[in-house]
Amino acid sequence: MNEVTLAELKAVPALQEVPDDQLQWMLDNGQTVEIKVGERIFEKGQSLDKTYVLIEGRIRIWADQNGKVREITVIQPNTVTGYLPFSRGQKTPGYSEAIRDCRILLIPKTKIQEGIKLNYELTEALVHAMTSRVRDFTSLQQQNEKMFALGKLSAGLAHELNNPASAITRGASALQCQVQHLPALFKDVAAINMLPEKIDSVNNLLISKTDGADRPILTMMERADKEDELTDWLLDHNIKDLDIAENFVEFGFGVSDLEHLNSCTPSPKLDVVLAWMNNYLLQEKMVADIRDASHRISELVSSVKTFTHMDRDTDRQWLDIHAGIRNTLTMLNYKLRKAKIEVKEDFDTTLPQVKALAGELNQVWTNLIDNSIDALEGREGGQLEIRTKKDGEFVCVYIKDNGPGIPADIQSQIFDPFFTTKEMGKGTGLGLDVVTRIIRQHNGTVKVKSEPGNTEFSVCFPINDN
Incomplete structure (x- = not known):
């Protein structure tokens, strides 16, 4: 076996600013291992007790969704992963296996924790690696969810546009x-x-x-x-x-x-x-x-433009929350009609404008309404009720359906990344996690109450982002 060398560690981008003596400390307290293609490196839910420095090869991280595989990410060579200082992660999020022959430096969590007191630059580098991983993972989650939502919306939009286009x-x-x-x-x-x-x-x-x-x-x-x-x-x-x-x-x-x-x-x-x-x-x-028919196409294009907020920058804007909800309903109108769902709106039209990221909030409404549509699919007398009200300095949106409900034993898990009860291809398991992240970004909360025939998600966030 070719032991990992000091020169190889210095070639890792995250470690390039770390002094040689601290890199040598990693070599002295670590172990070089080789993993062949197809071999597992860790299992889902396993204790996160090692730091991995991947020198050669590639590692796929994947999750099991209703008995089928969904890839989360692929770790490239010269990457630091696994346990990192001050990370709140305790368990591995999925499974991992080598998709190319790998050579890895493994350092036990206990040694890394000891090294924090001795190696400032190394600790700083590992913390930077952790924050980069969180940022990249969050971006990947949101991108995956957006692409999945876009696929569903585009199918419905194509149908909605086809009708007036054919009429013309x-x-x-x-x-x-x-x-x-x-x-x-x-x-x-x-x-x-x-x-x-x-x-x-x-x-x-x-x-x-x-x-x-x-x-x-x-x-x-x-x-x-x-x-x-x-x-x-x-x-x-x-x-x-x-x-x-x-x-x-x-x-x-x-x-x-x-x-x-x-x-x-x-x-x-x-x-x-x-x-x-x-x-x-x-x-x-x-x-x-x-x-x-031309006016209908114009309305749909306008809804898409407003929904995606193509003409706005990324700063928070003062906006009417009902406009975003109604645009979302327009985008999902085909699915609502197909599932024969009755939509009831109980909007407090006296609500003041809120300061928020319109595109992000539209993603929240899309995920929650789309989940209700999926829950009501195939059921007679499906009803979706959307209610808004002001609660002090907060605006609250309630999205309720009369579907089968969420079993009590999994209600605490539905906001977890990659958790889903849907079939493969109908859900990523990221929707509610993205909803939670966006609402937290707006200093708000999202909660659920559910029993058979009555499931209600409540989203509350401050009117002013301050």
Whole structure:
């Protein structure tokens, strides 16, 4: 076995500023070990009682999630890991195995604790390594959770965008077809010898029906009755195109309007006027559908922009907490509809604006609401209630569902990293840990109360971050 040398320790970035005599102390109190590919280095939950200096090879850290493997990270050569001074970690977070042949310097925790009193520069270097590990691990957690959440949101968003986009495509195609009829209709209409005042009367009627101001809202039964009335009238007046009845009813035409048109039109040209008017009404309807679909896409893009806060910097901003919650509901609307979940909002609209990181809070709402959706999936009568209120100088958000609840024996574990009851691919086990970190960052708290049929997460944080 090739023992770890002083030169190799000096090549480790975290130890480059440590004096040679202190590095020699590490060699004197440590042990060089070799680990072959596939061999375990430690098991999950094992006591964190050694400092590892990985000189050669690579180590994979992974967790067991519902019987399946999820990689946490890969430790690269020239890295210090394991027990580090003043770390609060007591147990290993997962399993580890060599994915390349490894050569490691192992130093027992007891020796490191003794060395703290003797080697200032070494202790300082190891503490820096610890803080870097915490920072990198936290960043990795948040990035993994964001990517997982992004995948779920993008699937729903793609579906939400597809519907109006398809409506625009269909509307544009149908509109093109109607436009193609215009030359022939123009020829027929131009051949009618109508008095100018009659033309104005027909034109005014058409404009009044298309402005939408007094268009009736009909039930299906009422609509069917009116269509039958118009159809009977058209049959009595030898009009062959009976399909126009449906379109005319939608724009509020009645029998009296058809009588008026008949009185303005020279006989027997009523069918020409009705065909021209029907074409115009269809075009108006298609343009309105395209406009509504375009507006829906614009709303979704606006929600995405606000949700991700692309136009803001990373400083805390004064914001309306309800805007973030509503944008989150918009982003998750597809999942809510698919699961047939009824959403109830009980918002205290008198709440003052809060000083917070909008993008971070949106991640909190996404994780909590998405968890409720997953809990309600496949259940009849699913309900999601979101309530806000002011409690002193704190704002509180309550997210409640009537799902199966969280078993009492695991409620204390749900905020732990990588703990999840979901199947592989449906959860990372990081969501609630990220929620906790973000709310702590805002000097707040997150709690849960759960029993079958009633699970409520409460999030409270100060209105002013100070």
